[in-house]
Amino acid sequence: MGPLEGLRVLDLSSVLMGPYATQILGDYGAEVIKVEAPSGDLVRQILPTRSPGMGAMFLNTNRSKESIALDLKTPEGRDVVLRLARDCDILLTNVRPRAMARLGLSWEALSEANPRLIYAALVGFDQRGPYAGRPAYDDLIQGGAGIPHSFIRAGQKPSYVPAAIADRIVGMSAVNAILAAVVERTRSGLGQKVEVPMFETMTSMILADHMGGLTYDPPVDEGGYRRHLSPDRKPYETRDGHVCALIYNDGHWERFFREIGRPEMPAADPRYASFAARMAHIDEVYAELGEIMKTRTTAEWLELFDRADVPALPMHSYASAMEDPHLEAIGFFETVEHPTEGRIRQMAVPAQFSRSPARPGKPAPGMGADGATVLARAGYAPEDIAALVEAGALKLPQED
The missing domain is CATH 3.40.50.10540 (Crotonobetainyl-coa:carnitine coa-transferase; domain 1)
Incomplete structure (x- = not known):
């Protein structure tokens, strides 16, 4: 019942x-x-x-x-x-x-x-x-x-x-x-x-995300959550397809850079040093990440993200979603x-x-x-x- x-x-x-x-x-x-x-x-x-x-x-x-x-x-x-x-x-x-x-x-x-x-x-x-x-x-x-x-x-x-x-x-x-x-x-x-x-x-x-500076009286900006509005916030192109990933918090970024052989990051680049810094430079961050993602296959990235405990999923079609191993x-x-x-x-x-x-x-x-x-x-x-x-x-x- x-x-x-x-x-x-x-x-x-x-x-x-x-x-x-x-x-x-x-x-x-x-x-x-x-x-x-x-x-x-x-x-x-x-x-x-x-x-x-x-x-x-x-x-x-x-x-x-x-x-x-x-x-x-x-x-x-x-x-x-x-x-x-x-x-x-x-x-x-x-x-x-x-x-x-x-x-x-x-x-x-x-x-x-x-x-x-x-x-x-x-x-x-x-x-x-x-x-x-x-x-x-x-x-x-x-x-x-x-x-x-x-x-x-x-x-x-x-x-x-x-x-x-x-x-x-x-x-x-x-x-x-x-x-x-x-x-x-x-x-x-x-x-x-x-x-x-x-x-x-x-x-x-929608405005719960995007009121932004319009929340304040008088407004401090024209509204909009920068990360959601970044032109490069989209599935990443890989060597053979696409993958959906969100490298979000400090731990994600540290483990990601370690896995790709650049452990000196994010300390070496102030744009990656903190959550606030990444949000301030989100367009640059996403654009650079997009270029990095083209260097490996979708399967290689999914394996790497799983190993690094970074949130990621395949970019499914309507049909392939029905074959997802978790849903199966x-x-x-x-x-x-x-x-x-x-x-x-x-x-x-x-x-x-x-x-x-x-x-x-x-x-x-x-x-x-x-x-x-x-x-x-x-x-x-x-x-x-x-x-x-x-x-x-x-x-x-x-x-x-």
Whole structure:
């Protein structure tokens, strides 16, 4: 039994941010009911896929859940959500608050149905500001939080990180906030609304590194952490590839220079003499180190770094990460049988619990695959379920 066994989550989210958060909750043992529109979560369509509506990204963001397909624009569909919410601990949505209110599914309506409900709204922007009603996507939030600017400061063209890091990071932040509300409920006995905004969450994360001199009033510089913004902070080119290494503290540098036959360093060069000196000359330090790294092969450097106890890893591709000996040893990638997609790989839950181990409960569901089961469990008779289908409020798989 996972650590969140006994918690029930009603997931009214789509795309990545909300579904990633509810997948974590499901992996930790919560029962997650994913409510999809009759057309399904858009991410189902992202390629590659073996069969329609079951794309790889969907499979990797929606395991440990059940799926029910409801048209929330119908009164019957709304009523189903209200009924399900009465027996849930958490409702999570990334639908904009105004749209949720139009559907009759605002915090006020849901808390009336279940005063113990934790209503988690994942929003683009803090609802007290002028951006409140705007749509938000990962690319926009990366830009607003200063990530492309960081690339410019590092001497590169403005770019987005090639991963949906805002969606994923805010999803994880939402899990933190939701579980804090669960803990508080054990004291008060009451639910509450929790809003987690993308813009503010990501700005807080990026500027924690890069506010720098802007921290002070008046500012002492234009902000930015020099080491992170050094143009040579990147995987080092070796004789036959690349390697990722971080020679960081005094001990690392002393052992590194000893291993390459230059034990007189760093005492002989004041730029290497201390952490502060290296930070003051970080561009020169990284550039010189980059030239040294070209003199040996990747394997030779990894062996040397291991011997010197200097942090280093291979620069993996997506495919080679699956062959990493450490990840293989702990069984991080597991092959499972999906009921419709055949054999698929899935990643393990990274967190380890000594008494209540967390692991994926089930593979990602087909759209609406669990609708009849979810409703029957909530007390709907077969004729009630048939009536919902007839009204267009519920879509079951056999309709396809």
